[in-house]
Amino acid sequence: xxxxxxGNLLKTLNIRSLRINLWLQCVFILLLALAIFGPIMNLLIxxxxxxxxxxxxxxxxxxxxxxxxxxxxxxxxxxxxxxxxLIAVLTVLVCLIVxxxxxxxxxxxxxxxxVFWMLLFLIPQAFPNLTVYMNIARLFYDFGLNGTxxxxxxxxxxxxxxxxxxxxxxxxxxxxxMLERASRNLGAGPFYTFxxxxxxxxAPGLIASCIFVFxxxxxxxxxxxxxxxxxxxxxxxxxxTASMEGNYQIASITALILLVPSILFxxxxxxxxxxxxxxxxxx
Amino acid sequence: MRQTTSHNLLKNHLWLIAPAALMVGIFFxxxxxxxxxxxxxxxxxxxxxxHLNKAFELYSKDILFTIIIVLISVAxxxxxxxxxxxxxxxxxxxxxxxxxxxxxxxxxxxxxxxxAQMMRSFLAKNGLMNNAFVASGLLTPMDTVSFLxxxxxxxxxxxxQLAFSTLLISGAMAALDDSQIRAARNLGASRLRILFQxxxxxxxxxxxxxxVLSIVTMMSVLSVPLMIGxxxxxxxxxxxxxxxxxxxxxxxxNALGLVSYCICAGLAWFYLRQNLKEKxxx
Numbered sequence: 015x016x017x018x019x020x021g022n023l024l025k026t027l028n029i030r031s032l033r034i035n036l037w038l039q040c041v042f043i044l045l046l047a048l049a050i051f052g053p054i055m056n057l058l059i060x061x062x063x064x065x066x067x068x069x070x071x072x073x074x075x076x077x078x079x080x081x082x083x084x085x086x087x088x089x090x091x092x093x094x095x096x097x098x099x100l101i102a103v104l105t106v107l108v109c110l111i112v113x114x115x116x117x118x119x120x121x122x123x124x125x126x127x128x129v130f131w132m133l134l135f136l137i138p139q140a141f142p143n144l145t146v147y148m149n150i151a152r153l154f155y156d157f158g159l160n161g162t163x164x165x166x167x168x169x170x171x172x173x174x175x176x177x178x179x180x181x182x183x184x185x186x187x188x189x190x191x192m193l194e195r196a197s198r199n200l201g202a203g204p205f206y207t208f209x210x211x212x213x214x215x216x217a218p219g220l221i222a223s224c225i226f227v228f229x230x231x232x233x234x235x236x237x238x239x240x241x242x243x244x245x246x247x248x249x250x251x252x253x254x255t256a257s258m259e260g261n262y263q264i265a266s267i268t269a270l271i272l273l274v275p276s277i278l279f280x281x282x283x284x285x286x287x288x289x290x291x292x293x294x295x296x297x
Numbered sequence: 298m299r300q301t302t303s304h305n306l307l308k309n310h311l312w313l314i315a316p317a318a319l320m321v322g323i324f325f326x327x328x329x330x331x332x333x334x335x336x337x338x339x340x341x342x343x344x345x346x347x348h349l350n351k352a353f354e355l356y357s358k359d360i361l362f363t364i365i366i367v368l369i370s371v372a373x374x375x376x377x378x379x380x381x382x383x384x385x386x387x388x389x390x391x392x393x394x395x396x397x398x399x400x401x402x403x404x405x406x407x408x409x410x411x412x413a414q415m416m417r418s419f420l421a422k423n424g425l426m427n428n429a430f431v432a433s434g435l436l437t438p439m440d441t442v443s444f445l446x447x448x449x450x451x452x453x454x455x456x457x458q459l460a461f462s463t464l465l466i467s468g469a470m471a472a473l474d475d476s477q478i479r480a481a482r483n484l485g486a487s488r489l490r491i492l493f494q495x496x497x498x499x500x501x502x503x504x505x506x507x508x509v510l511s512i513v514t515m516m517s518v519l520s521v522p523l524m525i526g527x528x529x530x531x532x533x534x535x536x537x538x539x540x541x542x543x544x545x546x547x548x549x550x551n552a553l554g555l556v557s558y559c560i561c562a563g564l565a566w567f568y569l570r571q572n573l574k575e576k577x578x579x
Contacts (some may be wrong), residue, residue, distance in 0.1 A: 019304070032327065032345060032389065035389070035390075036302065036390060036393075038392065039384060039388060039393050039452060040319075040393070042380075042392060043386070043396060043397055043400065046381075046397070046398055046400055046401070049456070050401075050403055050404065050456075052419055052425060053412070053415035053416055053418075053419040053425075053456070055416065055425060056415060056418050056419040056424060056425035056426075057418065057419075059425065060418055066423075066424075072428070077301035093541075105403075108386060111316075112316045112317045112320060113317055115312075115313035115314070115316070115317075116313055116314045116316070116317040119311075119313035119314050119316065125310055131314055131318070134318060134321060135317065135321060137321065137325065138321060138325045139510075139513070140327060140510075141512060141513065141517075142513055142516035142534075142554075142557050142561055143516035143517045143532050143536075144324075144516075144517045144519055144537060144554070144557075145329070145332045145537065145550075145551060145553075145554030145555075145557065145558070146325060146328045146329050146332065147328075147503060148331045148537065148538075148541050148547070148554075149329075149331050149334075149335070149547075149549075149551070150324060150328045151541075152325075152520075152547060153331070168320075169324070171320065172320055172321060172324040172325050175317060175321060179317060213434050226528065227407060229315060232408075233410065235407030235408075235410045235517070235519065236517065236518070236519045236520070237372075239519060239538070240538075240541075245341045246413050250410045250499040250520070252406070253410055253411070253414060254410065254523070254524070256467070257413075257414050257417060257524060258523075258524070258578075262414075262417075262418055264303055266414065266418070269411040269414045269415070272408055272410070272411050273407060273411055274400060276406035276407055276408065276411075277406070277444070278404075279406055280343060280405065287462045289560060290323065
């Protein structure tokens with residue numbers, strides 16, 4: 015007779031602790047949501063603010079005045095947007111040209127010193143790179159590359175190289191070596207085989223690496239700050255200047271423009287970006 | 298015959314890597330070595346410690362400030378990302394963990410500079426955060442304080458890096474053998490105990506990697522200290538930029554860079570030693 019009673023007691027206890035757990039987790043999620051959405055909300059509010067002074071909790075005047083100012087074809091923002099996009103696209107191109115052969119070679123397990131090469135390409139992410147950027151700026155100054163498009167593209171490419179090489183190694187590793195061998199056995203040349211058999215199989219991974227490099231280049235601030243300024247003005251630099259001048263509306267709208275590709279990418283990659291998949295990267 | 302073809306192939310493979318390796322060599326390794334060289338030599342090329350001395354003399358406060366900020370951020374980051382990852386893995390409420398899984402990943406691709414701008418307006422004296430407190434009656438408008446400064450820098454770093462480190466850690470937790478957790482559950486272990494005695498010991502390497510990468514990121518971000526940190530002390534990255542832009546003084550800036558490498562290396566070494574000790578103990 016004692017056992018069922020005991021069981022009941024345990025059950026109620028269990029349910030009670032479960033309920034407390036549920037509440038605790040709900041509160042935690044709510045706080046996290048507030049912490050994450052709060053700053054984003056504030057940014058969004060600033061983009062449609064015309065004036066907002068200290069004691070007011072919300073802007074005293076709302077409007078799209080600054081949007082017209084930003085999207086005026088003669089404004090700094092459209093010029094910077096164009097420069098940023100141009101740099102990002104060219105950076106992707108440079109990274110692709112360099113990392114497709116390297117990724118293909120490193121995907122072969124027989125590659126001598128494979129681990130060493132992989133680590134070499136990891137180095138730009140493993141050191142605080144500010145010091146490197148300022149010395150690159152000094153180096154580029156001697157070659158007249160400071161403040162030129164080429165200089166900024168080179169800096170961005172080195173920064174993006176780690177993503178593009180590591181992801182393309184993974185992409186080429188997942189291709190079927192039998193198809194490659196079959197193609198060679200049927201008499202196709204190495205280049206024909208590469209472009210018609212291997213490359214199409216690796217294309218999804220390569221596209222992912224391109225997106226990564228594109229975003230990295232679009233968002234890069236430190237390198238451009240040292241190498242590009244004052245001649246090259248990308249969106250992050252413009253955002254920084256506007257914000258330091260206290261022009262929060264322009265800064266916020268620029269930030270929003272920078273957010274669009276990031277969020278688009280987030281939605282696209284959400285399918286592939288599972289934590290359990292990420293743990294396989296680099297193996 | 299076979300020998301020569303495989304030899305040729307290897308040669309070819311080296312050629313395939315060469316452009317990428319050259320790029321890293323010229324545009325990263327060379328400036329890196331040059332910064333080290335410049336930090337400890339005079340213009341004439343003689344060895345000297347004056348630059349390091351000067352860096353410590355002028356910026357020892359900022360160096361300490363940087364170390365403290367990085368350590369606090371990493372500690373908060375570790376606790377928060379383990380909490381979130383553990384909730385996702387262990388929570389009995391599947392729908393809640395799904396929401397959480399979506400939520401924490403939001404800042405992953407938001408650039409640092411955008412985060413800095415968000416926080417610059419959010420944490421300010423008349424920012425949305427203080428206004429929300431005032432509107433809810435927790436504070437009066439006169440009591441509000443601006444969080445721009447050391448606390449703002451920490452908040453921004455944690456906000457931005459949380460997604461990345463949680464992604465790595467929950468990845469490691471998802472890769473664990475499920476049967477161990479189930480066995481522990483069946484033997485009556487509480488969820489907290491499973492976390493501390495079964496999950497955490499197995500994911501320490503990933504945790505370490507996530508933290509070391511976060512430290513390196515924090516030590517190289519320039520926009521956050523410039524936009525959030527106001528006045529002095531400030532972070533070393535801001536000092537380096539100032540040294541270059543205002544004085545063109547590469548020696549002291551590189552000496553500061555050397556110090557920042559040493560800090561990163563020291564923290565990474567601490568992690569490695571901890572790791573080795575655990576391996577030795579087992």
